[in-house]
Amino acid sequence: xxxxxxxxxLFFLPVTLLGFYFIGKRYNHRLGIYWLVGASLFxxxxxxxxxxxxxxxxxxxxYAVGVLLGAKPSKPILFLxxxxxLGLIGYFKYANFFIDNINVVFQSDIILRQIVLPLGIxxxxxxxxxxxxxxxRGETKRLNLLHYSLFxxxxxxxxxxxxxxxKEMLPQFVRxxxxxxxxxxxxxxxxxxxxxxFKKAIIADGIAIHATPVFNAAEQGIALTFFExxxxxxxxxxxxxxxxxxxxxxxxxxxxxxxxxxxINFDSPxxxxxxxxxxxxxxxTLSRFLKNYLYIPLGGNKKGTTRHYLNLMITMLIGGLWxxxxxxxxxxxxxxxxxxxxxxxxxxxxxxxxxxxNQPSNRYSxxxxxxxxxxxxxxxxxxxxxxxxxxxxxxxxxxxGMNGFSLPTQLDFxxxxxxxxxxxxxxxxxxxxxxxxVRGVFKxxxxxxxxxxxxxxxxxxxxxxxxxxxxxLNYRTSLIIHWKEWHPSTTWAFTIGMIxxxxxxxxxxxxxxxxxxx
Amino acid sequence: MFNHYFRYCxxxxxxxxxSSLLIITSNYCIDKxxxxxxxxxxxxxxSINDRVLKFNKFSPRCREFEAIVFGTSRSVMYHTTxxxxxxxxxxxxxxxxxxxxxxxxxKLQWIIKNHCKPKTIFIPLNADQLLYMTDFSLPPYIxxxxxxxxxxxxxxxxxxxxxxxxxxxxxxxxxLLFLFKDxxxxxxxxxxxxxxxxxxLWDEEFAIxxxxxxxxxxxxxxxxxxxxxxxxxxxxxKSGIDIVLLWNPLPIDYQVGNEQILLFLELIGPLFHFINRxxxxxxxxxxxRYYYDRNHFKESLAKDVLLLTNKINISLLIxxxxxxxxxxxxxxxxxxxxxxxxxxxxxxx
Numbered sequence: 012x013x014x015x016x017x018x019x020x021l022f023f024l025p026v027t028l029l030g031f032y033f034i035g036k037r038y039n040h041r042l043g044i045y046w047l048v049g050a051s052l053f054x055x056x057x058x059x060x061x062x063x064x065x066x067x068x069x070x071x072x073x074y075a076v077g078v079l080l081g082a083k084p085s086k087p088i089l090f091l092x093x094x095x096x097l098g099l100i101g102y103f104k105y106a107n108f109f110i111d112n113i114n115v116v117f118q119s120d121i122i123l124r125q126i127v128l129p130l131g132i133x134x135x136x137x138x139x140x141x142x143x144x145x146x147x148r149g150e151t152k153r154l155n156l157l158h159y160s161l162f163x164x165x166x167x168x169x170x171x172x173x174x175x176x177x178k179e180m181l182p183q184f185v186r187x188x189x190x191x192x193x194x195x196x197x198x199x200x201x202x203x204x205x206x207x208x209f210k211k212a213i214i215a216d217g218i219a220i221h222a223t224p225v226f227n228a229a230e231q232g233i234a235l236t237f238f239e240x241x242x243x244x245x246x247x248x249x250x251x252x253x254x255x256x257x258x259x260x261x262x263x264x265x266x267x268x269x270x271x272x273x274x275i276n277f278d279s280p281x282x283x284x285x286x287x288x289x290x291x292x293x294x295x296t297l298s299r300f301l302k303n304y305l306y307i308p309l310g311g312n313k314k315g316t317t318r319h320y321l322n323l324m325i326t327m328l329i330g331g332l333w334x335x336x337x338x339x340x341x342x343x344x345x346x347x348x349x350x351x352x353x354x355x356x357x358x359x360x361x362x363x364x365x366x367x368x369n370q371p372s373n374r375y376s377x378x379x380x381x382x383x384x385x386x387x388x389x390x391x392x393x394x395x396x397x398x399x400x401x402x403x404x405x406x407x408x409x410x411x412g413m414n415g416f417s418l419p420t421q422l423d424f425x426x427x428x429x430x431x432x433x434x435x436x437x438x439x440x441x442x443x444x445x446x447x448x449v450r451g452v453f454k455x456x457x458x459x460x461x462x463x464x465x466x467x468x469x470x471x472x473x474x475x476x477x478x479x480x481x482x483x484l485n486y487r488t489s490l491i492i493h494w495k496e497w498h499p500s501t502t503w504a505f506t507i508g509m510i511x512x513x514x515x516x517x518x519x520x521x522x523x524x525x526x527x528x529x
Numbered sequence: 530m531f532n533h534y535f536r537y538c539x540x541x542x543x544x545x546x547x548s549s550l551l552i553i554t555s556n557y558c559i560d561k562x563x564x565x566x567x568x569x570x571x572x573x574x575x576s577i578n579d580r581v582l583k584f585n586k587f588s589p590r591c592r593e594f595e596a597i598v599f600g601t602s603r604s605v606m607y608h609t610t611x612x613x614x615x616x617x618x619x620x621x622x623x624x625x626x627x628x629x630x631x632x633x634x635x636k637l638q639w640i641i642k643n644h645c646k647p648k649t650i651f652i653p654l655n656a657d658q659l660l661y662m663t664d665f666s667l668p669p670y671i672x673x674x675x676x677x678x679x680x681x682x683x684x685x686x687x688x689x690x691x692x693x694x695x696x697x698x699x700x701x702x703x704x705l706l707f708l709f710k711d712x713x714x715x716x717x718x719x720x721x722x723x724x725x726x727x728x729x730l731w732d733e734e735f736a737i738x739x740x741x742x743x744x745x746x747x748x749x750x751x752x753x754x755x756x757x758x759x760x761x762x763x764x765x766x767k768s769g770i771d772i773v774l775l776w777n778p779l780p781i782d783y784q785v786g787n788e789q790i791l792l793f794l795e796l797i798g799p800l801f802h803f804i805n806r807x808x809x810x811x812x813x814x815x816x817x818r819y820y821y822d823r824n825h826f827k828e829s830l831a832k833d834v835l836l837l838t839n840k841i842n843i844s845l846l847i848x849x850x851x852x853x854x855x856x857x858x859x860x861x862x863x864x865x866x867x868x869x870x871x872x873x874x875x876x877x878x
Contacts, residue, residue, distance in 0.1 A: 499537035508544035
């Protein structure tokens with residue numbers, strides 16, 4: 012069941028909310044939590060009931076290991092728990108990839124039956140690994156099976172994150188004010204949900220028609236010209252941005268309706284001034300996981316420069332592989348690792364030579380840093396999106412202008428001038444019209460302006476909801492232009508109502524969230 | 530109780546409810562496409578759900594037809610009158626936008642299950658067929674893309690279809706335009722759902738290169754395509770239905786632009802033996818006047834594909850394509866022409 016489907020919006024969500032508040036108020040809080048766990052399991056089982064058993068088994072086994080670790084921290088038990096989780100994800104997500112590579116290297120013909128990837132497995136496995144490690148470190152309080160089940164299966168974040176930690180969720184589950192201030196929870200939740208739905212249904216799906224045909228063409232080996240390839244790459248960068256941002260806000264909004272605050276997962280990443288800043292803003296809870304449970308245990312930046320760069324590379328390669336079983340994901344992670352190493356080298360050099368910090372100090376250097384980071388990220392997304400290395404190579408060929416340039420017919424008058432500047436390059440002015448070039452470019456510019464200078468939803472909402480303790484999010488503002496903050500007024504209600512209506516009208520074509528595949 | 534948060538939520542809920550009601554009512558009343566009254570003939574500005582509408586018209590009369598033409602938006606050019614002239618059969622054109630082999634299989638299964646028994650089915654093939662086995666890049670404005678044989682298994686599929694029609698952004702936009710500035714907007718497609726024939730009313734200019742930029746070699750979907758075609762053949766044989774394969778007369782550079790299509794044709798050769806095609810040296814395949822756009826050929830070409838004189842052994846078509854490909858490779862080696870851009874179209878055929 013997708014958040015952006017009528018069955019979810021009109022049936023599942025209202026019924027779950029009504030049941031939760033009715034049971035919680037009429038009977039007791041604990042029964043309400045039971046209802047929520049039941050609804051979450053139903054939500055997961057809707058997709059494929061068979062894999063519900065997998066989720067339940069995983070919950071029970073991890074809980075048992077957690078109880079053992081809580082009673083007596085033991086490295087072998089922790090190792091066993093982590094290995095079990097990695098084995099599960101390894102089988103479902105990476106077995107076919109591994110076999111394919113064996114076949115290529117040894118010219119063998121081993122065939123493994125097609126394994127269907129259980130939805131959200133990467134997320135619920137990582138959450139449980141973090142639970143086991145935190146329990147071993149003594150950072151998690153003892154919790155019962157009911158709360159643990161909700162921690163793993165809570166449906167707003169079950170399928171595509173955020174990757175939550177036990178210590179940030181448990182206090183909220185046991186809070187006895189969960190069934191109070193309902194209208195406030197709803198007001199905030201509805202606002203987040205509909206803004207997220209708008210981003211997904213209108214913006215992300217709207218820009219996808221400019222990205223998908225270009226990447227499909229590259230996969231088929233069609234020679235893409237410069238503007239076509241860049242148009243596709245930028246369109247995909249924006250599609251993914253609004254898709255993930257939309258999903259994150261919908262998840263946040265749905266959780267808020269239950270009085271639960273999820274950690275922020277997405278903080279205007281294209282406003283990042285360098286690549287490290289980007290990873291502090293994009294999929295923040297994955298970055299936190301990789302940092303706390305991989306990068307720091309590897310030694311972080313405390314074991315010398317070379318080791319620091321090596322740790323960065325390992326972390327990013329594993330981060331890449333987490334996103335998908337394919338060499339293009341590994342390369343994507345590796346490219347980001349290289350970016351991070353360069354960024355750190357540059358920082359060290361600046362510190363040494365200019366005696367300044369790595370953070371850009373004035374508006375111009377911040378703008379330059381932002382542009383450089385954005386284009387570096389967009390170039391890397393090509394690997395992320397391409398179905399094969401060959402497809403990515405074709406895209407890069409086009410982006411480097413190796414297949415020539417074609418311009419829209421509206422720019423006919425520029426052809427002679429361009430040809431005199433680039434005499435050896437093939438330049439024509441008849442292409443791209445059927446690609447919807449002018450409309451596509453207009454959309455791209457508009458969306459780039461939105462992501463670079465507009466406030467994000469958390470900026471708008473940070474003053475709202477005292478009962479929800481939104482200030483606990485420890486959200487740092489990234490306002491570039493100032494905007495009137497949200498409050499429950501008629502103007503805001505009308506705006507959100509309009510946004511909601513437009514989004515609902517666009518749900519006739521339901522598409523999956525891009526992050527569901529991970 | 531009625532604090533400002535409550536009033537805020539109430540306002541949003543009531544706003545959505547009453548606006549939705551207004552939109553549904555007005556879309557139902559305006560109903561520009563006559564979906565609720567008489568959708569036999571439709572003049573549309575956008576591609577609508579031809580799957581459901583064709584299915585609705587075809588299903589009660591399916592036993593009347595002796596032949597069925599399947600295929601994509603290209604295949605709707607094989608008008609039923611041409612089939613009658615050439616084969617003497619009363620046909621229904623079931624060509625729908627972005628059709629896949631899977632869609633053809635599902636429709637055929639439905640037809641057999643409902644004892645419709647056509648004598649012949651026409652399956653047009655595309656040189657770029659292997660590109661279009663999936664539907665993930667379909668434009669979002671086309672309503673409800675599921676194939677009717679799949680959705681009729683859902684209880685109340687008609688209600689779902691009608692609800693998505695009256696509560697959708699494209700319908701609302703279209704109806705609003707109809708109210709305010711209809712005469713300004715040119716009609717692009719004329720549908721006749723009684724026969725399935727369709728007319729396109731656009732005409733784009735574009736250049737056709739004699740040779741493709743690059744001979745592509747993508748194995749994607751090959752196995753899946755062959756499996757489904759085998760299944761179609763099996764079902765047709767069992768029911769005594771003849772299959773006529775048609776090779777869509779796409780621009781010449783499209784026809785020879787894929788190495789894998791040769792393998793595809795080689796694999797289906799023993800299954801079907803013959804195919805109707807226009808000879809690759811025909812000058813019209815290089816002339817954009819015979820095309821609505823790069824993806825859609827005109828009726829005159831479609832009519833000629835059906836000629837019995839154009840029925841050949843599949844191995845001959847393979848030979849023709851191979852010859853043309855090697856001529857292109859030789860030409861490229863000898864004079865290294867500049868790389869011409871391929872125009873991309875976000876709308877699938």
